[in-house]
Amino acid sequence: MKRYIYLFSLTLFLASAQFEVKAQCDTIATICSENFTKEYLSDGQEYRALLIQEQTAEFHLTLYGGSVYRFGACSGLDSGNLIFRLYDEERNEIFSNKEHDIAPYWDFEVKSTLDVIVEANLNQDKLSSGCAVLLVGFKP
Amino acid sequence: MPNMLKNKPLTVFLKFSHFFILAFSLAILTACAEGNKKSEKTDKNEDKKESPKAEKKNSNLFEIEGKVFSIPSPIQTAFLLKDVGTDYQSDLLNPANKSGSYTTTYDKALALGIYGADLGYATIFDQTQDAISYMAVSKKMAGDLGITGVFDDKMIKRFEENLGNQDSLLVLVSDGFKTTDRYLKNNKQNDLSVLILAGGWIETLHFATSLAQSSQNEMIKNRIGEQKITIKNLVNLLAPYTENAKVAEVANQLNELKDIYAEIEFNYTFKEPTTNPETKRTIINSESNVVMSAEQLKNISAKISSIREGIIN
Numbered sequence: 001m002k003r004y005i006y007l008f009s010l011t012l013f014l015a016s017a018q019f020e021v022k023a024q025c026d027t028i029a030t031i032c033s034e035n036f037t038k039e040y041l042s043d044g045q046e047y048r049a050l051l052i053q054e055q056t057a058e059f060h061l062t063l064y065g066g067s068v069y070r071f072g073a074c075s076g077l078d079s080g081n082l083i084f085r086l087y088d089e090e091r092n093e094i095f096s097n098k099e100h101d102i103a104p105y106w107d108f109e110v111k112s113t114l115d116v117i118v119e120a121n122l123n124q125d126k127l128s129s130g131c132a133v134l135l136v137g138f139k140p
Numbered sequence: 141m142p143n144m145l146k147n148k149p150l151t152v153f154l155k156f157s158h159f160f161i162l163a164f165s166l167a168i169l170t171a172c173a174e175g176n177k178k179s180e181k182t183d184k185n186e187d188k189k190e191s192p193k194a195e196k197k198n199s200n201l202f203e204i205e206g207k208v209f210s211i212p213s214p215i216q217t218a219f220l221l222k223d224v225g226t227d228y229q230s231d232l233l234n235p236a237n238k239s240g241s242y243t244t245t246y247d248k249a250l251a252l253g254i255y256g257a258d259l260g261y262a263t264i265f266d267q268t269q270d271a272i273s274y275m276a277v278s279k280k281m282a283g284d285l286g287i288t289g290v291f292d293d294k295m296i297k298r299f300e301e302n303l304g305n306q307d308s309l310l311v312l313v314s315d316g317f318k319t320t321d322r323y324l325k326n327n328k329q330n331d332l333s334v335l336i337l338a339g340g341w342i343e344t345l346h347f348a349t350s351l352a353q354s355s356q357n358e359m360i361k362n363r364i365g366e367q368k369i370t371i372k373n374l375v376n377l378l379a380p381y382t383e384n385a386k387v388a389e390v391a392n393q394l395n396e397l398k399d400i401y402a403e404i405e406f407n408y409t410f411k412e413p414t415t416n417p418e419t420k421r422t423i424i425n426s427e428s429n430v431v432m433s434a435e436q437l438k439n440i441s442a443k444i445s446s447i448r449e450g451i452i453n
Binding site: 026041042044062065090092105111112114136 | 213311366
C-alpha cells in the first residue's frame with residue numbers, strides 16, 4: 001500500500017511542480033517587465049526557458065535597422081541571475097552582460113537589419129535552476 | 141504451489157489497484173495541465189475531425205537546450221509605413237464583419253493575428269473608428285479561443301478612454317498580445333500562439349507589398365526584402381507543430397514563399413559594435429543590404445496575396 005501512496009504523492013508533486021514553475025515564470029516575467037519604461041513597446045511575446053545548472057537557452061530574433069531595442073533578461077527574483085550574450089548569425093559576439101555586472105537589461109541601437117542569437121545561462125554563483133525570461137521591447 | 145494459487149486473487153487485485161491508482165493519478169495530472177482549456181474543447185474536436193493527423197502537439201512550455209524562434213512585432217513595420225508617408229488604406233485590412241466566418245480554433249488563431257496587425261495599423265494611423273472595430277473583433281476572437289483576462293471589456297474600456305493617446309493605445313495592444321502569448325504557452329497551446337504570430341506577419345507583409353507597388357518607396361521595398369531572414373525564423377517557429385494539419389498547410393505555403401525569397405540577395409557584413417556602459421547601450425554597427433529585382437518583388441507580392449486570400453476567405 002505504501003507504494004501506491006508513494007506513486008500518488010509523486011504524481012501530485014509533479015502536477016504541483018508544473019503549476020509552480022508556470023507561476024514562477026509568470027512572476028519573473030512581471031518583475032522583468034519593470035525594466036521597460038513607457039518609451040518601449042513590447043514585441044508581443046515572452047521568451048521562456050527552464051534552465052538547470054549549465055544549460056543554455058537560445059533565442060533567435062530579427063532586429064530591424066534604424067530601431068532601438070531593449071532586452072530584459074531575468075531569472076529568480078533578483079537581478080544578476082541571468083547571463084546573456086548576443087551574437088550575429090555568424091556567431092560574432094556583439095554583447096555580453098557578464099562584462100557589465102550581469103545587467104538585467106541593455107539597449108541596442110541597430111544600424112542595419114540583422115538576425116541575432118541570444119544565449120542565456122543561469123549565474124551559477126546565485127542560481128542552480130530556474131526559469132529564464134527574455135523580454136524584448138522597441139522604441140516606436 | 142498452493143500458496144501461489146491462494147495468492148492469485150490478491151495478485152490480480154493488486155494489479156487492478158495499481159492500474160486504478162495510476163489512471164487516477166494521470167487523470168489528476170491531466171486535469172491540472174488542462175486548466176482553463178475547457179472552453180475551446182469543442183472547436184479543437186472539430187479541428188481534429190478535419191484531419192485525422194490534426195493532433196495538437198503537447199510540446200512543453202519550456203524548450204530545454206532548445207532554440208526559440210521569434211519574429212518582429214507587426215507594429216514595427218506599420219510604423220515604417222507611416223513614417224515613409226504612405227496614406228492609410230482601410231481597404232487593405234481584413235473586414236471586421238468577416239470574423240463570424242472563421243469557425244475552427246486554428247482559423248480563429250490565424251484571424252486573431254491578422255486582426256491584431258490591422259488593429260496596430262489602424263491605431264498607428266489614428267483611425268479611431270477602425271481601431272475600435274478591430275479591438276472589438278480581437279476581443280471576439282480571443283474569447284472564442286478561450287483566452288481570458290485579455291481583450292476583455294475592461295481592456296476595451298481602457299482603450300476607449302485613451303483614444304487620442306496613441307502611445308497608450310499601442311502599449312495596450314502590445315501588452316494584450318504579450319498576455320495572449322503567455323496564456324497560450326501556459327496552457328500548452330503553443331500551436332495557436334505560433335498561428336497568431338504567422339497571421340500577424342502575413343498581414344503586415346500584405347500591407348508592405350501592396351503599398352510598395354503603389355508608392356514605389358525604396359524603404360518599404362527594403363523591408364520586404366529583409367523578410368528573407370525573418371521568414372526562416374517563422375518557418376522554424378511553426379516546424380514543431382506541423383503534425384497539426386492547419387499549421388502544416390500554413391508552413392507549406394510559407395516554405396513556398398521562402399523559396400521565392402531564396403533568390404533574393406541579403407548581404408551582411410559584421411562590424412565591431414560600440415558599447416557605452418554608462419548609458420547601457422550598444423550600437424550594432426554591422427551592415428546589411430538587400431538586392432531584389434522588380435520581378436522578385438512581384439512574385440513575393442503575388443504569393444503573399446494568395447496565402448492571405450486562402451486564410452481570410
